[in-house]
Amino acid sequence: WVLSSEIFPLRLRVHASALAAVGSRVSNGVVAMPFLAVSNAITVGGTFFVFAVISALSVAFVLTCVPETKGKSLEQIEKLFQSDKEWQRWEVELGDAERLVLKE
Numbered sequence: 001w002v003l004s005s006e007i008f009p010l011r012l013r014v015h016a017s018a019l020a021a022v023g024s025r026v027s028n029g030v031v032a033m034p035f036l037a038v039s040n041a042i043t044v045g046g047t048f049f050v051f052a053v054i055s056a057l058s059v060a061f062v063l064t065c066v067p068e069t070k071g072k073s074l075e076q077i078e079k080l081f082q083s084d085k086e087w088q089r090w091e092v093e094l095g096d097a098e099r100l101v102l103k104e
Contacts, residue, residue: 006069006077 004020005013031051039047069077 003066003069006074009078010074 001021001024004024005017008016035047038050042050067080069080072080
């Protein structure tokens with residue numbers, strides 16, 4: 001929920017966050033609806049094992065493909081998702097920004 005409210009540009013944030021919420025609800029339904037059918041086909045333990053594998057793959061995807069947004073302003077995050085090369089020019093850590101403010 002937090003990431004979906006940060007990654008979209010200001011002009012699209014309301015609509016894009018709403019679509020992200022819908023996508024979250026739909027994916028929850030896709031997981032929940034076939035649970036009984038899958039658990040009847042294989043055991044309940046097997047069903048949870050399949051869901052655990054899917055969850056592990058999801059965690060691996062997030063760790064490798066989703067950039068860190070902690071300590072970054074919304075403008076910096078917007079630059080981050082526009083292009084990687086452009087982001088490197090704008091990257092400033094929160095501590096760097098605080099030192100710049102204190103110098104002035």
